[in-house]
Amino acid sequence: MRFTISIFLIILISYVQTSFAQKYSPILITFSPIIEEEQLVLHKRYVLKDNDTLSIENLRFYISGIQLFNNNNLVWKEKNSFHLIDQEDTNSKIISLTVNKNILYNKVSFNLGIDSLTNVSGAYGGDLDPTKGMYWTWQSGYINLKMEGISSLCGTNNHEFQLHLGGYQAPYNSLQYITLSIDNPKKINILLDMSEVMKSIHLKKEHHIMSPSDSAVKHSNTIANCFKIASP
Amino acid sequence: MKKLYVIGLLFLLMSFTARKQLFLTPKNWPDPWYNFSKNKLSRDKIALGRALFYDPILSKNNTISCASCHSQFSAFTHVDHALSHGIRDSIGIRNAPALMNLAWQKEFMRDGAINHLDMQALAPISNAAEMGSSIDSVVYKLQNTKRYPSLYFKAFRDSSITGEKTLKAIAQFMLTLVSANSKYDKVLRKEAKFTEQELNGYTLFQKNCSSCHQEPLFTNGKFANIGLPIDSMLKDYGRMGITKNPEDSLKFKVPTLRNIEFSYPYMHDGRFKKLSEVLNHYTKSIIISKSVAPELINPLILTSREKVDLTAFLLTLTDKEFLFNREFSYPKELLLNIK
Numbered sequence: 071m072r073f074t075i076s077i078f079l080i081i082l083i084s085y086v087q088t089s090f091a092q093k094y095s096p097i098l099i100t101f102s103p104i105i106e107e108e109q110l111v112l113h114k115r116y117v118l119k120d121n122d123t124l125s126i127e128n129l130r131f132y133i134s135g136i137q138l139f140n141n142n143n144l145v146w147k148e149k150n151s152f153h154l155i156d157q158e159d160t161n162s163k164i165i166s167l168t169v170n171k172n173i174l175y176n177k178v179s180f181n182l183g184i185d186s187l188t189n190v191s192g193a194y195g196g197d198l199d200p201t202k203g204m205y206w207t208w209q210s211g212y213i214n215l216k217m218e219g220i221s222s223l224c225g226t227n228n229h230e231f232q233l234h235l236g237g238y239q240a241p242y243n244s245l246q247y248i249t250l251s252i253d254n255p256k257k258i259n260i261l262l263d264m265s266e267v268m269k270s271i272h273l274k275k276e277h278h279i280m281s282p283s284d285s286a287v288k289h290s291n292t293i294a295n296c297f298k299i300a301s302p
Numbered sequence: 303m304k305k306l307y308v309i310g311l312l313f314l315l316m317s318f319t320a321r322k323q324l325f326l327t328p329k330n331w332p333d334p335w336y337n338f339s340k341n342k343l344s345r346d347k348i349a350l351g352r353a354l355f356y357d358p359i360l361s362k363n364n365t366i367s368c369a370s371c372h373s374q375f376s377a378f379t380h381v382d383h384a385l386s387h388g389i390r391d392s393i394g395i396r397n398a399p400a401l402m403n404l405a406w407q408k409e410f411m412r413d414g415a416i417n418h419l420d421m422q423a424l425a426p427i428s429n430a431a432e433m434g435s436s437i438d439s440v441v442y443k444l445q446n447t448k449r450y451p452s453l454y455f456k457a458f459r460d461s462s463i464t465g466e467k468t469l470k471a472i473a474q475f476m477l478t479l480v481s482a483n484s485k486y487d488k489v490l491r492k493e494a495k496f497t498e499q500e501l502n503g504y505t506l507f508q509k510n511c512s513s514c515h516q517e518p519l520f521t522n523g524k525f526a527n528i529g530l531p532i533d534s535m536l537k538d539y540g541r542m543g544i545t546k547n548p549e550d551s552l553k554f555k556v557p558t559l560r561n562i563e564f565s566y567p568y569m570h571d572g573r574f575k576k577l578s579e580v581l582n583h584y585t586k587s588i589i590i591s592k593s594v595a596p597e598l599i600n601p602l603i604l605t606s607r608e609k610v611d612l613t614a615f616l617l618t619l620t621d622k623e624f625l626f627n628r629e630f631s632y633p634k635e636l637l638l639n640i641k
Contacts, residue, residue: 189417190417190418191337191340191418192337192340192341192418192419192420192421192469192470192473193341193418193420193421193465193466193469193470193473194466195464195465195466195467198466199464199465199466200421200424200437200465200466200469201437201438201441201464201465202465203438205421205424207424207425207427207428207429207436207437208415208425208428208429209415209416209544210415210416210417210418210421211417242546283546
């Protein structure tokens, strides 16, 4: 009796699995921060133009609300779409989406950061768990992006800079919406060009941002503009 | 097979007993602001939250618990301390507020810095002058105890400890801290009667105070500047620190007045020890500035007789059942015997 039931279950499960596999295929989205045309390596000292030196010690950001479009029509959106991308953790930089095979798309969109509704709805787990260190404690709100490092430009102790960008309330809403056109729909490789970022952020003047502010909004916008699709 | 039936029946029975109201909205109160569907109350989660609230393991050197600054007999405020006292005797910058009826509150802290009850515990845990720790080290410490993995298992059917579960359990305990059984409440329910003096005080209260200290919660949940002179040491501008809007300068959250008899000292910095000092402020010492509340631009006029009556009314907001409710007290069963 038990034996037949288990056989039946095994057949059922494998059937469901194969039909699922036939209908759905994984799409991989990879996030690759780059600097001076190469993959960014944490703690490595880079010499930029004008002989400024820079090393990035920590780079983490939230990607949320991933959607696919075909000629401006929304064709798919990820449920519960919250991903913490951590430069230190290779796995975190690859997001696998399970999308119906028949769906056609030529654009991807996502948020850099966490939307305001999620920000005001209490505690969450997974990548949103406050133990991930991406939540402000003295004033509620997610930190959308953390970038910390050492730059010869900073006149601070040890030349350190710390940019913690976030804020969900007007006028300091720093959430950024990013849309990118894609050429190869199966593998979407998204670059974050840190050389570009560094050109627009004046570390000499602004090296510590730790709360919602005009600068946080401005820098978030700057960084959002430095995401681009890798040419195949 | 028979065994299964018995187990099933037991489960059914258990779920019935568990249904016994863990949270009730008192009659004629508004709906709570807290969204319970995202953090469903259960007896075991509340018990876990209560253990965490009373356990100094939440602080860096295991000396300070939430209850160190929020003790039950003073309506969960920091008794006798104008400014709260934290780890290694650090002095904070504000007076700990009384904790009650938090399910109806939308913003927390005197300046509204915290936007959800779940997230509240993060602030004291991480504050260097309060508990001096961090949620990840708290989670790590809890994982390495004998006691907590099994309490988490009971509460969440999963013994893994996360920040989310920890915060939600603490919030659950705080949600149960409902105070709605003072003499005032009994009078409204027609189970008791005000004395003439209290009744007179009630009328004065409705005329002068209830625009901000709105019934039945005795707060409208908003922020107001009541014209207190700024403390030159603390330089606390209240709500403006959060919104950066000059219109919010010197505004603080309107606190509830329930259990006010026991929640002294008063105001965001605990500057007043007695209710008479508070009333004297409203009648004599209001400092006029751009952001001061419109209803206070002309000082309130109260004779000394009226002040006595008003105070008599404020004392009817004392809820002894709340202050001595065993379910809110130190959980000996959970924290003492097992190591």
